[in-house]
Amino acid sequence: MSQAWAADVVVVGAGNAAMCAAIAAAEQGSEVIVLEISSEAEKGGNTTYTHGSMRFAYNNGEEVRALLPEMTDEEFSMTDFGDYTKEQFFEDVSRLSNYRTDYDLANILAKESYKVMQWLTSHQVKWIPIYGRQAFKIDGIFKFWGGMVLEAVGGGKGLVDALHQEAIRLGVRILYNTSGVKLDIANKRIQGIYIREQKQDAYIQCKSVVLASGGFHANVEMRTKYLGPGWDSVHTRGCKFNTGAGLKMAIDVGARTIGNWSGAHAVGGDRYLPNFKEGFQKLSYPFGILINKEGKRFIDEGEDFRNYTYAKTGKEILKQPGQYAWQVFDTKGKRFLREEYEGRSVSKVVANTLEELVELMGDVDHEGFLTEVENFNKAVMDVPFDPNMLDGKGTEGLRVPKSNWALPINEGPFVAYAIGCGITFTYGGLHITKKAQVLHEDTTPIEGLYAAGEIVGGIYYDNYPGGAGLTSGSVFGKIAGSQAAKYVQAEYQVK
Numbered sequence: 001m002s003q004a005w006a007a008d009v010v011v012v013g014a015g016n017a018a019m020c021a022a023i024a025a026a027e028q029g030s031e032v033i034v035l036e037i038s039s040e041a042e043k044g045g046n047t048t049y050t051h052g053s054m055r056f057a058y059n060n061g062e063e064v065r066a067l068l069p070e071m072t073d074e075e076f077s078m079t080d081f082g083d084y085t086k087e088q089f090f091e092d093v094s095r096l097s098n099y100r101t102d103y104d105l106a107n108i109l110a111k112e113s114y115k116v117m118q119w120l121t122s123h124q125v126k127w128i129p130i131y132g133r134q135a136f137k138i139d140g141i142f143k144f145w146g147g148m149v150l151e152a153v154g155g156g157k158g159l160v161d162a163l164h165q166e167a168i169r170l171g172v173r174i175l176y177n178t179s180g181v182k183l184d185i186a187n188k189r190i191q192g193i194y195i196r197e198q199k200q201d202a203y204i205q206c207k208s209v210v211l212a213s214g215g216f217h218a219n220v221e222m223r224t225k226y227l228g229p230g231w232d233s234v235h236t237r238g239c240k241f242n243t244g245a246g247l248k249m250a251i252d253v254g255a256r257t258i259g260n261w262s263g264a265h266a267v268g269g270d271r272y273l274p275n276f277k278e279g280f281q282k283l284s285y286p287f288g289i290l291i292n293k294e295g296k297r298f299i300d301e302g303e304d305f306r307n308y309t310y311a312k313t314g315k316e317i318l319k320q321p322g323q324y325a326w327q328v329f330d331t332k333g334k335r336f337l338r339e340e341y342e343g344r345s346v347s348k349v350v351a352n353t354l355e356e357l358v359e360l361m362g363d364v365d366h367e368g369f370l371t372e373v374e375n376f377n378k379a380v381m382d383v384p385f386d387p388n389m390l391d392g393k394g395t396e397g398l399r400v401p402k403s404n405w406a407l408p409i410n411e412g413p414f415v416a417y418a419i420g421c422g423i424t425f426t427y428g429g430l431h432i433t434k435k436a437q438v439l440h441e442d443t444t445p446i447e448g449l450y451a452a453g454e455i456v457g458g459i460y461y462d463n464y465p466g467g468a469g470l471t472s473g474s475v476f477g478k479i480a481g482s483q484a485a486k487y488v489q490a491e492y493q494v495k
Contacts, residue, residue: 015045017453017473018212019163024481044160052152055467190448215426216244259457261428266314295368302404307466429457436480
């Protein structure tokens, strides 16, 4: 053992959930050490790879504007934020999880979401409206849809940088290139944590630990073991360090697990992009069609707003022959392509006719594709198109319907993007209480052990609403850090 450290609270991880925990503990006077397995340049876990979008409940546009002190009257006048109530947020999490979510945790998530946005704002996190991706300008007004309206300035990296700066201001010590190895527990009570710092073993004596080191999406063995066949070959998005080490540490000391261990957030994105690279996801599919190797459509691309379907689309692609698909757009649909469709590393083909397009696609049945597109075009209903709402412009009589935004694929030039399945994070994790305490297998809390973020299970099953992941990390990170500090204070008082 090279050296020993001491702290009140140790936080494992340095992404959004972890840093919210560190800040919450520090602002209550606790001495906090954060362990980040990566270098400082790669800090932030999965948060760094996100757009920084946050889903939160609000009653009107004025509540949103209160989070945007620099927004002008002119900007506000051309922006329709609508509303997104706590009840809607709770229902979205419940509905998309097929009503298997932990209702207590989902209720806390929805109820505390706006408060945590205010708290983050007070800690120097800045926000901007998500124009373009979450609101299209029609008749001079940006009308937001899908329950998500703000993202952090600078995206996920900006959010991480802001949280790190605030934590350092509050006296939090961050150890980079340092990982948690083993929890030191006696009588179901935290005594400390064994760590590996710069390849040397060390020990931190502490009274509380917050685990916020993510799930196991970057662990091929665990993916195959828990998610099943095929998941070893999917594209791995986000942080390469999310290998389930925190989960294993907790399980080794008797922590109880819960949730959808065979489920994961998985999106459709570039078929050939290397792992852990930004720009994988391709999420404008509601305005085109998805075609498999046989030239057949296989999902309802317009089932709901993209925010409510994208996290399950990757799994459907994985089920297709060859585990790939193509997103196809004509000139009308191309107007709504997000920024990730641009760039030299994007795998796409472009042609003036559908016949030329499928020829370039190569690995798609030609006749099947042309017949499928022809039948789709004939089935499109004569209903007004509106990208800002569930417009009911669907299809009639198809084996696989399209419920909204059904635009005929008939105006060249046409473009097709090669798509595969990409895993973002896993749904199974640790069982926590409403105070973010980690439960033992005997269902009682492990004293001094807390968890937040993607390492927590029981909230999402099968699917999840976009932006809720970061919000969950912030809400339960704040709770975990605050409760850890209170626990430490109580322990000192006892002694």
